Amino acid sequence: MKTIFTTGQVAKICKVAPRTVSKWFDSGRLRGYRIPGSQDRRIPREHLIRFLKEHGMPLGELEDEALGKILLVGSDASTRLNLNEMISNDDFKIEIAASGFEAGIQAESIHPDCVVVDFVMGREEALMIAQNLRKNSEFTDTVLIGLLSDEDNASGFDRSVFNETFRKPFDAALLAERIRTLVNRRKQLA
Numbered sequence: 696m697k698t699i700f701t702t703g704q705v706a707k708i709c710k711v712a713p714r715t716v717s718k719w720f721d722s723g724r725l726r727g728y729r730i731p732g733s734q735d736r737r738i739p740r741e742h743l744i745r746f747l748k749e750h751g752m753p754l755g756e757l758e759d760e761a762l763g764k765i766l767l768v769g770s771d772a773s774t775r776l777n778l779n780e781m782i783s784n785d786d787f788k789i790e791i792a793a794s795g796f797e798a799g800i801q802a803e804s805i806h807p808d809c810v811v812v813d814f815v816m817g818r819e820e821a822l823m824i825a826q827n828l829r830k831n832s833e834f835t836d837t838v839l840i841g842l843l844s845d846e847d848n849a850s851g852f853d854r855s856v857f858n859e860t861f862r863k864p865f866d867a868a869l870l871a872e873r874i875r876t877l878v879n880r881r882k883q884l885a
Contacts (some may be wrong), residue, residue, distance in 0.1 A: 697775040700738045708743070708755050719746070763787040763878050766823060766840075768798040769816030774842065774863075778811070781871035795824045799859040802828065810877045811870075812857075825856045840870070840878040 700708070700717040709716065719725035720736050725746045727738035742759070746752050765787050767775060779789060790805055791800040794816070802810065810828060814821045821841065822879075830832045841860040854860055859873055 698740050700743060702736050702738070705738050707746060708757065709747070709752060748873050751772045763809070763847070763875075764805050764807040765789045765874065766792060766798065766801050766805065766810045768792045768796065768810060769821065770811070770813040770842065771815055774813060774815075777867035778871065782874070788876070795827075797823050799827065802834065806833070807837060808881065809840065809874050810834075811842060811874075813842040815842070816843045824855070829856055836881055838874065838881060840874065840877075841843045846862045
């Protein structure tokens with residue numbers, strides 16, 4: 696996953712001449728920096744993605760990276776439906792995992808920005824998934840949200856594993872907004 700692009704690489708992504716990218720850069724429309732002691736320009740990924748979105752240009756090979764990724768683990772159909780309705784497909788891609796094993800495989804493959812663990816699968820399995828993600832250094836910055844079931848007593852386990860917990864029934868719009876806020880905050884710090 697490339698983090699810095701040359702004007703030539705940006706030109707290939709945008710399907711324009713390198714000189715066009717240089718003009719965008721020089722006019723301040725495309726942000727980046729110059730290599731000290733040379734005229735070479737470099738464009739960080741986040742500035743390129745922002746530029747493409749602002750100008751309605753196709754993201755091409757950057758599309759998967761531009762979308763936030765949410766992994767929904769062990770949730771019931773109504774939870775999936777509610778979250779799908781509240782999360783924009785332009786901003787996030789939602790993947791589903793039915794079990795802890797599947798969650799581990801999915802997490803390794805898609806590297807989600809946020810993992811939502813539904814306690815409907817059982818407290819022990821839900822906590823094990825959360826703790827295993829936190830132990831793995833690749834997921835230390837991943838936003839982790841727990842959806843507690845009505846009958847699950849919130850006491851008796853360490854909530855610090857999660858960034859947030861919601862008790863069912865919850866407001867799907869509030870959950871979606873918290874996911875957006877926490878993921879955006881994480882991306883700004885990265």
